[in-house]
Amino acid sequence: MPSDPPPGNAHATLETAAGLATASVPVYTPDRRVGDLRREIAGQRYDCASHVVACDGTAFLGLVRIEDLLAAPADATLQTVIDRDPPVVGPDMDQEIAAWLAVSHGESALAVVDAQRRFIGLVPPRRLLQVLLSEHEEDLSHLGGFTRGAMQARVSSVEPVRRRFRHRLPWLLVGLGGALLAADLVGRFEAQLRTQVMLAFFIPGIVYLADAVGTQTETVVVRGLSVGVAFGRMARRELLAGLAIGLALAVVAGPVVWWRWADAELALSVGLAVFATCSTATVTAMALPWLFERSGLDPVFGSGPLATVIQDLLSILIYFAIVFAVMG
Template sequence: MSHQTTAHTSFETAAQQATSRVPLFTPDCTVDAARLGMIGQRYECASHIMVCEDGYFLGLVRIEDLLSAPADITLADLMDAQAPIVAPGIDQEIAAWRAVNHEESALTVVDAQGCLVGVISPHRLLAVLLSEHEEDLSRLGGFIKGAEAARSTSEEPVRRRFRHRIPWLLVGLFGAFLAADFVGQFEAQLQSKIILAFFIPGIVYLADAVGTQTETVVVRGLSVGVGMRQMIGRELQVGLAIGLALALVAGPLVWWRWGSPEMALCIGLSVFATCATATLAAMTLPWLLNSFALDPAFGSGPLATVIQDLFSVLIYFTIASALF
């Protein structure tokens, strides 16, 4: 089995999952000769017969096609020359999903020169999918470093759990005091327009909800090999679109319920701005924490919440001050 290393040593590659112990014949070999040639041989994977010439991969024949084909035709006539292939260095999860998307039970690994490296067998594909699925669930819970870290964190003693969690919650407590101070700076606006206080929980909640959705989407993408650069533009656009949609709903409802066009405009603008900043914060914080080797399981939630809450309060009262 061929092994290659990549820059991302935390991921296993397609080559590391592939085996070269597979049936291999030339394209001019007949079906009958291939059947006879496989008798008495022990393969790690015999679900697909590799068709190669001078080491170059030409196509494959599925075992069910080989068994049902006429004995005198050649493998060149029977093979699938368009079968999906992957490069040796590609991440194992991307390789597994490519096999699933092409409805293949095994996947061929071919190098840049077109030479056969090996085949990822059905049981290896299944193992990869199960392993990556477990890791994805761990990531969705904030355990970016994998399932083993998730288990370790879940089983650690009470004192260590306390030490891991309390610093981030103290940051959150400090943020709550800071948010209260922010609100206090706008005491005059609250006294003259008490209705402003009614909407603080709603503004904060919507921003947190949008941020949570964005963080989930981003973590899912990272877990299956999608780069941040591929997601950031689309997620920012979605955040703006969601903010605009919520603002267009909230503004008219506030106008209809409380009869204040100024208040409706304030709420609409605040919802739009806070949802847009929530999207940016939700993409940035988990990535930064992971970059500094800090566990996002404990840090991203409290930190993202307090930062977004501060932004939401500040944005809301800044807009209110400009309008009233």
């Protein structure tokens, strides 16, 4: 007869190896004959019978795959087919690490033992697959920027039209307000634009470049926050990257404007504006996702539209401030 299953485990909490394990598995001492075990197992019902667990009392000795047990001679003892060095985990090990440990060792099940190597339970194959699938979906969701997880992403994808409308419209209204404010802001420089219409030619390009740099930074920051990267680890590198990108674009834009329109002051103004707006775009795109995340809001939904509005207004102000400082 099989030995009594191990006692209940106080460590069996959610998302741990012990929480996945079951004690309803065939457990035998190593001196039992293989033929006797095959007959006894055939008359029992277990949560998992992919492996036979070899124990001396409660002390875990090893595992025997059911395939090896079926292929062994009937008069052999269990100890002749035991794998005495299978991968084992402690009861408190995170379920994702436990599942990957089993896969990396080519095992379809995983033994859970305590610090005294007492057998607690076996994580069956179906639960390992469930963990791997769940963690895989979660990782993909995080890399895609969904900080609320795969289920929330699915809900957002199939939600009714009315709910889609209600979720998206407020942020787009913010964008509309920003667009009207930007138009009013440009209108305040109407007199200067009338005397030098060429200044208006560069507004769309400068605003676009700043938005593009901000979008790149925001994507990196949102994904980093989603997978648990500390904001401080990203901030310095992203800021330096933004300064370098702004400088590179300015070095290209200034000479091209000078060559095309033969106006040194205009070329200097455009070059400085490109550098300044791209640099501030990096700061804005970093700060807003961080603030959303700290506030418990998903940065995917709101930080993009809000960052665009703020950066567009800043770009226009910076551009005209530089123009008046350089060209008078």
